[in-house]
Amino acid sequence: QSALTQPASVSGSPGQSITISCTGTSSDVGGYTYVSWYQQYPGKAPKLMIYDVSERPPGVSYRFSASKSGNTASLTISGLQAEDEADYYCSSYAITNTYVFGTGTKVTVL
Amino acid sequence: QVQLVQSGPEVQKPGASVKVSCEASGYMFTNYYMHWVRQAPGQGLEWMGIINPSDGSAAHAQNFQGRVTMTRDTSTSTFYMELSSLSPEDTAVYYCARANRMRTWFDPWGQGTLVTVSS
Numbered sequence: 001q002s003a004l005t006q007p008a009s010v011s012g013s014p015g016q017s018i019t020i021s022c023t024g025t026s027s028d029v030g031g032y033t034y035v036s037w038y039q040q041y042p043g044k045a046p047k048l049m050i051y052d053v054s055e056r057p058p059g060v061s062y063r064f065s066a067s068k069s070g071n072t073a074s075l076t077i078s079g080l081q082a083e084d085e086a087d088y089y090c091s092s093y094a095i096t097n098t099y100v101f102g103t104g105t106k107v108t109v110l
Numbered sequence: 111q112v113q114l115v116q117s118g119p120e121v122q123k124p125g126a127s128v129k130v131s132c133e134a135s136g137y138m139f140t141n142y143y144m145h146w147v148r149q150a151p152g153q154g155l156e157w158m159g160i161i162n163p164s165d166g167s168a169a170h171a172q173n174f175q176g177r178v179t180m181t182r183d184t185s186t187s188t189f190y191m192e193l194s195s196l197s198p199e200d201t202a203v204y205y206c207a208r209a210n211r212m213r214t215w216f217d218p219w220g221q222g223t224l225v226t227v228s229s
Contacts, residue, residue, distance in 0.1 A: 001171070001172070003154065032214075034212075034214040034215070036214070036215040036216065038155075038216070045205060045218075045219040045220065045221055045222050046155065046205075046207075046216070046219055047219070048215060048216065048217035048218075051210070051214065051215040051217075052214060052215070057217065089154065089155050091155075091157075091215070091216065093213075093214055097169055098157065098169070098171060098172075099145070099157040099160075100157060101147075101154060101155040101156065101157060102154070103154050104154040104155070
């Protein structure tokens with residue numbers, strides 16, 4: 001199972017919106033509504049930000065939203081803040097009961 | 111609250127094995143599967159496998175077939191991941207992460223265990 005493809009880096013100014021893409025295949029992202037997104041600060045464990053394509057867990061800011069179209073999922077951060085600077089990973093359930101992560105995206109707040 | 115506490119850092123020689131533990135608390139142990147994920151230095155996340163705490167059955171990523179063993183001890187609410195035939199490429203932080211009921215996402219995560227493989 002190959003890793004899902006994400007841009008290596010995305011940047012934006014405070015207050016702006018940015019979008020991170022996550023491209024897979026019909027065997028993972030395109031085949032299931034089981035895409036999730038994780039935020040990771042350096043030296044820390046990942047934190048769930050979005051599950052089942054577009055659902056936000058309790059406590060996650062409304063500024064984080066997500067969607068999916070075909071084989072590509074997307075995470076949007078609106079009203080970008082300094083605290084959003086981190087690495088972001090998508091993940092998907094895949095055929096044959098496996099799971100795959102994205103290559104990761106470093107978000108920089110300018 | 112749900113907590114996953116992992117064992118401390120390890121240094122192993124090439125060819126050796128390592129066993130990482132993950133003690134779960136704050137929920138019914140047998141109700142939720144557990145994933146294992148690793149992250150090499152400066153690299154992304156890599157799914158290793160998942161274990162059913164009820165019967166101990168496990169599924170592994172193809173990359174680790176034959177080298178990884180996932181077990182659990184229901185008496186202590188602890189999961190274990192053992193990786194054998196270590197090489198320097200196995201140097202990574204290893205995480206346990208609880209699956210949700212439908213096993214579609216990972217939450218919460220343990221704090222991670224650094225395993226260093228060096229001669």
